[in-house]
Structures are given as C-alpha cells and as structure tokens.
Amino acid sequence: MALGARLELRQGQGLVITPQLQQAIKLLQLSNLELEAYVEGELERNPLLARDETDHEPDREEAPRESDDFSTDQIPDGGAEPHMDITHDQASPGEIATGDSEAQHAGGAIDWSKAGSGGGGFEDGDDFEGRLTKEKTLGEHLHDQLSVARLSPAELAVATVLIDSVDEGGYLRCDLPDAAERLGCGLPMVESVLKTLQGFEPTGVFARDVRECLLLQLQELDRCDPAMMALLDNLELLAKRDMTALRKACGVDDEDLRDMVAELRALTPRPGAAFGGEPSQPVAPDVSVREGQAGLWHVELNTDTLPKLLVDQRYHARVSGAARTDQEKVFVADCMASANWLVKSLDQRAKTILKVASEIVRQQDGFLAYGVEHLRPLNLKTVADAIGMHESTVSRVTSNKYMATPRGMFELKFFFTSSIASSSGGEAHSAESVRHKIKQLIDAERTDSDVHSDDAIVDILKETGVDIARRTVAKYREAMRIPSSVERRRMLKETA
Incomplete structure (x- = not known):
C-alpha cells in the first residue's frame, strides 16, 4: 500500500x-x-472602563430587572x-x-x-494547582463529613445552618431555640442534629462552651467517671488553682487530682484551630426575598x-x-x-x-x-x-x-433536596416529609400490638400515595436512630 x-x-x-x-x-x-x-x-x-458613580435609575431596556x-x-x-x-x-x-x-x-x-x-471546567484550569495545595478549612472539613452523613433533607438543612455558625475554634455560636424558630422546625430536631454533628471530627467541635468541648473529648476516651465530671463542673476552681476545693469537690487525693488535671491539659480546648483558616468576611446576599x-x-x-x-x-x-x-x-x-x-x-x-x-x-x-x-x-x-x-x-x-x-x-x-416518587403518579414527595410520616407512625405506637414492621409501614405509606421500598424505610428508620420492630416490642413490654 x-x-x-x-x-x-x-x-x-x-x-x-x-x-x-x-x-x-x-x-x-x-x-x-x-x-x-x-x-x-x-x-x-x-x-x-470607569465606575458609574451616578445615582440615577437605569433604563429598563438595558438594565436587569x-x-x-x-x-x-x-x-x-x-x-x-x-x-x-x-x-x-x-x-x-x-x-x-x-x-x-x-x-x-x-x-x-x-x-x-x-x-x-x-462540558464545564475549562474556566477553572487556571486555579487547579491552587486548589490542590490550598489548606482545607474547618467548614470544608465539616461539610465533607456532612455529605456522607445519613440525614434527611430537613436535617441536612439544619446541619448546614449549624455548620455555618461554627467559629474558627470549632465552637457553635448559635442559639438553638432561635435557630429552630427561624427554620420553622422543632427544638428537638435541632438538638438531635447537633448531637449528630458533635460526633464529627475533630472531636470537640460544635461545643457551646469549654466544658462541653472537653466533655466530648473525654466521652470519646471513655473517661467520664464521677470524679472527672466533678472536675469539669468546677473548672473555675481549676482556673484559680484552688486545689483544696477541687479535691473536696472531686473526692480524690492529691495524686489522683494531678492525674486528672494532666488528662485535661492533654485535651484540645480549640479543636478547630488545627485547620486552615481564611480571613472572616461578612457574607452579603446576592438576592433578597x-x-x-x-x-x-x-x-x-x-x-x-x-x-x-x-x-x-x-x-x-x-x-x-x-x-x-x-x-x-x-x-x-x-x-x-x-x-x-x-x-x-x-x-x-x-x-x-x-x-x-x-x-x-x-x-x-x-x-x-x-x-x-x-x-x-x-x-x-x-x-x-x-x-x-x-x-x-x-x-x-x-x-x-x-x-x-x-x-x-x-x-x-x-434549597435542593431529594425526592420520593408518588405511587399514584402525582407530585413527588420530599424525602423529609416521608421521614416525618414514618416517625409519626412509630411515635403513635403504645402497645406491642401497635408496633409496625418495616413492611407494614411500606403498605401504610403506599395507601397515602408514597411509593417507597422496604429497604428505604429501614434506612430512614436507622438514620433517625429508631430501633427495629422487634426491639420496639421488647421495649414496650418492659415498660408496660
């Protein structure tokens, strides 16, 4: 050829x-x-190019609505x-x-x-190397963990607000009742989400004060004995170095007290300080409603x-x-x-x-x-x-x-959340609304005969127009930390 x-x-x-x-x-x-x-x-x-310093109303044909x-x-x-x-x-x-x-x-x-x-991404190429070498911030680290947390859309929304309220040291600077009122949800939901977030790394993050920060770290080390709890309750005496009052409050001798104080000093009072920080800048809204x-x-x-x-x-x-x-x-x-x-x-x-x-x-x-x-x-x-x-x-x-x-x-x-299809072919249901229905069914159980299995919950939900699989019900139930129907029956019998 x-x-x-x-x-x-x-x-x-x-x-x-x-x-x-x-x-x-x-x-x-x-x-x-x-x-x-x-x-x-x-x-x-x-x-x-020049800045438009005039304070006139722009022409409607040329300016955005x-x-x-x-x-x-x-x-x-x-x-x-x-x-x-x-x-x-x-x-x-x-x-x-x-x-x-x-x-x-x-x-x-x-x-x-x-x-x-x-295809996107071509405009990002100039900063690709910078993103690879950039030190991850505490907020980014927490959001990475949130992406794999098994939370409902509503709980994810609450978690996002709480993460945005964490300062550089890892402390939560947010009043929970105010957050619940602002988000239009119950305080128990906010507290439940906070408990989940307090299990994130680094240990001690989302604490509301120094005592809670140290307590979270001691709980992970399984060191929350009565004497240590008494020491946490009297941190002001430790700050004053009033060892006599501390020994009396904790009920321990000098050697045990020294060991307990050494354990506290080994903890991290600012767990978020280990992460890269950026200068805090106020966030200005692009749109208002x-x-x-x-x-x-x-x-x-x-x-x-x-x-x-x-x-x-x-x-x-x-x-x-x-x-x-x-x-x-x-x-x-x-x-x-x-x-x-x-x-x-x-x-x-x-x-x-x-x-x-x-x-x-x-x-x-x-x-x-x-x-x-x-x-x-x-x-x-x-x-x-x-x-x-x-x-x-x-x-x-x-x-x-x-x-x-x-x-x-x-x-x-x-504002973007997942959905669950409707069994009647109508409008899809929010995953959070389905979780709420599951929780309502389980909360209404009063005797062991009222306990619903996951299959029974599937049938009840399908009657209300929610097309959901049994494994999805089980996943949502476990995410809400609700035990199985067998365990719930046993718990009801024990409390009867």
Whole structure:
C-alpha cells in the first residue's frame, strides 16, 4: 500500500467556546467578593472602563430587572412589567422561563442555554494547582463529613445552618431555640442534629462552651467517671488553682487530682484551630426575598453587590483619534471590545441570578412560609428546564450565591433536596416529609400490638400515595436512630 500526502476537506458541527464566552461563564460562578476583585483588576487594566458613580435609575431596556413578585400559583412573565403577574395555568413554557426575550437585545445577549453543554471546567484550569495545595478549612472539613452523613433533607438543612455558625475554634455560636424558630422546625430536631454533628471530627467541635468541648473529648476516651465530671463542673476552681476545693469537690487525693488535671491539659480546648483558616468576611446576599401581600414573595437583586461599570465613550473618542500606529489602533479597539463585553456580561449575570433565584423561590415557597419540614424535592434539572437553561449554568449560578430570606440567609444550593416518587403518579414527595410520616407512625405506637414492621409501614405509606421500598424505610428508620420492630416490642413490654 503506497503512502502519500493529500489534502482533505471535511465539514462538521461543533461548539466553539470563545474567550469572551469563557469570561462570561467565569463571571457567572464568582461570588460577589470575587467579582469585585475581578472588576478592580479590569478597571486597572482597561483605561476605557470607569465606575458609574451616578445615582440615577437605569433604563429598563438595558438594565436587569431588579425584582419579581409571585405567589404559589403565579410566576412573572419576562415581557411584562416587573410587578405584573400572570397565572401559572395561562403561562406557556416560554413564559414560565421568566422571559428570555428580555435578555435577547441585539448584540448584547449571551446564550446561557448552551453554554454548559460542551462540558464545564475549562474556566477553572487556571486555579487547579491552587486548589490542590490550598489548606482545607474547618467548614470544608465539616461539610465533607456532612455529605456522607445519613440525614434527611430537613436535617441536612439544619446541619448546614449549624455548620455555618461554627467559629474558627470549632465552637457553635448559635442559639438553638432561635435557630429552630427561624427554620420553622422543632427544638428537638435541632438538638438531635447537633448531637449528630458533635460526633464529627475533630472531636470537640460544635461545643457551646469549654466544658462541653472537653466533655466530648473525654466521652470519646471513655473517661467520664464521677470524679472527672466533678472536675469539669468546677473548672473555675481549676482556673484559680484552688486545689483544696477541687479535691473536696472531686473526692480524690492529691495524686489522683494531678492525674486528672494532666488528662485535661492533654485535651484540645480549640479543636478547630488545627485547620486552615481564611480571613472572616461578612457574607452579603446576592438576592433578597421578602413577603408581600396576598401570599406574594418579592425577589430582588442586591444592587449593592453588583459592580456598576460604564464605557467612557468620550475618552475612547479622544484616544482613538490620537492613535497613529496600527499597534495603537488595535490596542484601543481591543480595549473597547473588552469593555463592552464585560458590561454586557455583568448585565446578563445579574439577570441570570435573578431568574434562577426566582424559580427557586417559586418552588420552595412552602419552606419560606412554613419552615424546613416543607422543603420540596428539587434538583438542578427541574430549575434548568423551567427557565430554559443548561444544568451546568444553574449549578454555576447557585455556587457561592446567597439569598436573604425571612428565615435567614442561605446559599442557593441549600434549597435542593431529594425526592420520593408518588405511587399514584402525582407530585413527588420530599424525602423529609416521608421521614416525618414514618416517625409519626412509630411515635403513635403504645402497645406491642401497635408496633409496625418495616413492611407494614411500606403498605401504610403506599395507601397515602408514597411509593417507597422496604429497604428505604429501614434506612430512614436507622438514620433517625429508631430501633427495629422487634426491639420496639421488647421495649414496650418492659415498660408496660
């Protein structure tokens, strides 16, 4: 077979990710603090960019909508006025997408619906080595353990709030009754979640004071004897070095007291200090939600976190007219194109965040109204399909973006929970609501004849429209630390 050189012409289709689109996608996933740093760098690099220091109302055709109002059965039309609603039954799929038409102004639109279909991650390559060498923070370490904890969606929501309330030393800086009231759940649930979190590494984390921190570590060492507990109850005497009073309180001699004090000194009063820390910075919400009249929820962008940039047209006209060489003309043209694209990208970023946040609020209005136990099953695909975007785009929008609600501030990813199918083919059930039903059935058991086996619970749930497997019931029951039906019968007989 002869070898030779030849020319071939082939035709094909492919998605080309331009540098400008890469920049727009990168902006989409930045937090407001990271975005501010990025914009500062662009202001220093590009002489045609300037901050908009004026305090005027932007033109509605060019600026992102700053609020959406809707209730459970209402969703805004992108082509309508910001405060005009249409009913969900009358809306078409395009209208349910909250109005892409507004974003398609000539030359200024970015097609987010296909931006993620070619695979993500290319915009992260510059910082790949930095992420590998970055020291893990305490919060990241706790979230890693939370991802494998067997908790319900509602319990995961509570756990996320508690983790965010842990300081650098590992102590919980959160009032449990206030957290329960804010999340709309019972105090026993919060206390149960806290007990689970206190089993995380490092030992002693989630303690509310020094005594509890040391107690958690002693419990792991199986050293909680009466004398040691008495010592923990009198730490103020230890701080004063009043050994006589300590010996009397603990009921031990000098040698035993010295050994007990040595054991305490070997413990870690600040378990979180072993992890890398970052300078604490206040989290500013990207979106705020407030309750209006007639069950409406008002969703608004936080304009304080949005960079306000403009292209200095006068300076561009002056320097472009003074350009003499081709190199100077190319530089001015590149700066002008880059400035225009950045302004349009920031505008589209704001619109996309508002669109995704509005759909999340529409889906999770039950949580806002009634609390954490009313979180609905939600995933990225549901939101992406509703607003006509790609899942990867929604994923980028929900990363490092925060929403201020009447129940507190939450990351947008907080609102995504798993689901369980309905046996009647209707709307799926939240995993948390199913767990709650299982717990109610078991709590109602009064005698050994009332005890339900896992199979019996499956049958009862199917009668209420929940399609669930026996092994799932067993998994949920074990996650709630509820013993088997055999053990529950024995416990009821013993207490009878």
